[in-house]
Amino acid sequence: MERSMESLMILRRLACALALATVLLPAVLAGARAQDRVLRVSLNTEIQVLDPIVTTINATRVFAYLVYDMLFAIDADGNYQPQMIERYEVSEDRLTYTFRLREGLEWSDGQPVTAEDCIASIRRWAQREALGVQIMRQAEGLRVIDARTFELKLREPYAYVIEALGKPGNVIPVMMPARLANLPANAAVPEVVGSGPFLFDRAGWRPGERAVFLRNPRYRPRAEPASGLAGGKVVRFDRVEAISMPDQSTRVAALQTGEVDFLEIIASDFITPMRRNRNIVIGEPRGAGQIMSIVNLNHAQPPFNNVLIRRAAQLAINQAEVMAALGLPPGLSMERCEALYMCDTPGQSDAGTEIFRGAGPERARALLRQAGYNGEPVVLLHSESSALLNATSLVIADQLRRAGFTVDVRTSDYATVAQRRLSREPVERGGWGAVPIVWNGIDLVNPLANPGVAYNCAPHYPGWYCDPRQTELLRNLALARTPEQRRGLADQLQAAFHDNVNYLLGGQFSAPAAWRADLVGVVPFPIPVFWNMSRR
Numbered sequence: 001m002e003r004s005m006e007s008l009m010i011l012r013r014l015a016c017a018l019a020l021a022t023v024l025l026p027a028v029l030a031g032a033r034a035q036d037r038v039l040r041v042s043l044n045t046e047i048q049v050l051d052p053i054v055t056t057i058n059a060t061r062v063f064a065y066l067v068y069d070m071l072f073a074i075d076a077d078g079n080y081q082p083q084m085i086e087r088y089e090v091s092e093d094r095l096t097y098t099f100r101l102r103e104g105l106e107w108s109d110g111q112p113v114t115a116e117d118c119i120a121s122i123r124r125w126a127q128r129e130a131l132g133v134q135i136m137r138q139a140e141g142l143r144v145i146d147a148r149t150f151e152l153k154l155r156e157p158y159a160y161v162i163e164a165l166g167k168p169g170n171v172i173p174v175m176m177p178a179r180l181a182n183l184p185a186n187a188a189v190p191e192v193v194g195s196g197p198f199l200f201d202r203a204g205w206r207p208g209e210r211a212v213f214l215r216n217p218r219y220r221p222r223a224e225p226a227s228g229l230a231g232g233k234v235v236r237f238d239r240v241e242a243i244s245m246p247d248q249s250t251r252v253a254a255l256q257t258g259e260v261d262f263l264e265i266i267a268s269d270f271i272t273p274m275r276r277n278r279n280i281v282i283g284e285p286r287g288a289g290q291i292m293s294i295v296n297l298n299h300a301q302p303p304f305n306n307v308l309i310r311r312a313a314q315l316a317i318n319q320a321e322v323m324a325a326l327g328l329p330p331g332l333s334m335e336r337c338e339a340l341y342m343c344d345t346p347g348q349s350d351a352g353t354e355i356f357r358g359a360g361p362e363r364a365r366a367l368l369r370q371a372g373y374n375g376e377p378v379v380l381l382h383s384e385s386s387a388l389l390n391a392t393s394l395v396i397a398d399q400l401r402r403a404g405f406t407v408d409v410r411t412s413d414y415a416t417v418a419q420r421r422l423s424r425e426p427v428e429r430g431g432w433g434a435v436p437i438v439w440n441g442i443d444l445v446n447p448l449a450n451p452g453v454a455y456n457c458a459p460h461y462p463g464w465y466c467d468p469r470q471t472e473l474l475r476n477l478a479l480a481r482t483p484e485q486r487r488g489l490a491d492q493l494q495a496a497f498h499d500n501v502n503y504l505l506g507g508q509f510s511a512p513a514a515w516r517a518d519l520v521g522v523v524p525f526p527i528p529v530f531w532n533m534s535r536r
Helices: 002-036 058-067 115-128 130-138 161-165 249-257 268-275 309-318 320-324 361-371 388-400 414-420 469-480 483-500
Strands: 040-042 072-074 079-083 087-090 096-101 140-148 149-154 198-200 211-214 239-243 280-282 291-297 377-383 406-412 435-440 503-509 513-518
Touching: 040 072, 040 249, 058 198, 058 211, 072 096, 079 087, 079 249, 079 291, 096 115, 115 130, 115 140, 115 149, 130 140, 130 149, 130 161, 130 469, 249 268, 249 513, 268 280, 291 309, 291 320, 309 361, 309 388, 320 388, 320 503, 377 388, 377 414, 406 414
Parallel strands: 040 239, 377 406, 377 435
Antiparallel strands: 072 079, 087 096, 096 149, 140 149, 198 211, 211 239, 280 513, 291 435, 291 503
16 A cells, blocks of 8 residues: 555656646747857957947957948958948049948948948048048048948049958948947947947946847848858847956866857967867968067167167067967967068068078177167066967067067056057156067058058057158058059068068967857858857
């Protein structure tokens, strides 16, 4: 009897469990399906600034490509394709560009995108970007023809109009409503209103925790396949969450467990073990998809206001040692690259590189003696909190010391370094002498947009290099008519860059992304984008 009662109780509990499972299973499956429609990512730095016109921070660039759109965009092969533009025409004399917007484009507030909006956006961008400044110097005017058509008229031909309107980095020419674009360009706009594939969920934004993006139901993708930043930006996730994770090991652990799906950059220490994990894919950037290590020199203050002392620093840098400090696996860095426009790209050039023959501490010390260097301190700003800059900065400081420089390393977090780098004051009043930084290769391939030369004599760009030769070369390049002329002038610019020592090149390397293997359709590009991809 007791055994019968026990069996009966077990059967009753089993029946209840089955009944409960019948009730809960649809909810569980629905929850799983909802989770499948959420993409969780971790960017290299946190999203803080929401206006890509007022900053060049990479996290803001990622933000911009989610919520805004551009007239033109660069594809995976480095070609510039229409994006918001349906068609455009260039007059035979190359002075008049007529642009026609795609039909049905809308802002995220439901208003139509107009030619007036685009003109206002171009003017705002041109106040902050070197290429935009150059175009507006040549421009006779911008005018609206009708609601979807506008015209740019130049006084003389400019070689890079389309490339400028589609440039992928630094200050990005995003389009926004005229009511926002007409606000001062030196302050962030108060609203995020774009026409891109995602909407920014400002109410759900938790600085230091997460930023949330929702699929934009008003966005109309182009018909072409996605390629780089161009083509059809088809969104297959309902929601993207950019989760703040400052610690590198925490990020990798979250990727392994599936708490996040995508890392913008995986720290070098984890690349080899993660390659053995069948659930993880490591990106393989090459050429313009890689990064260049740079030393920003302060031309406005001693000792680097002396070109001979700058050349001594140039000869002191051993790129192989700098790259070794990153601890990357074989194949992800180059021992030597002296090309301003990146190696393994169509623009790679040897122009001006003869200056590096016989480079080393001995030649550097000889130049310092010739320059009359008296041991003036070089204040080197060291970003200890940066995975890419921490080790390389210390190696660069050591190389300068071996060459005879008196180096005063000032260690702090990256935000402090970035702020101090803006100062033109002498070192005793908070100035600086050298700052190791990095540049994305995609920003270097166009000579007129390359920060190594494009900001020549610009009063607002840290380093304040100024070479009259480069001013003339930039002007001539902007007016060049043939590819051969452009290539010749680009080579001359690189030679002048090395001769004047605008910056020091520390070496070319990869900082690959990593993602869960069940993600498909990941667009291989230096800037992470979250359209086109889905979960297997």
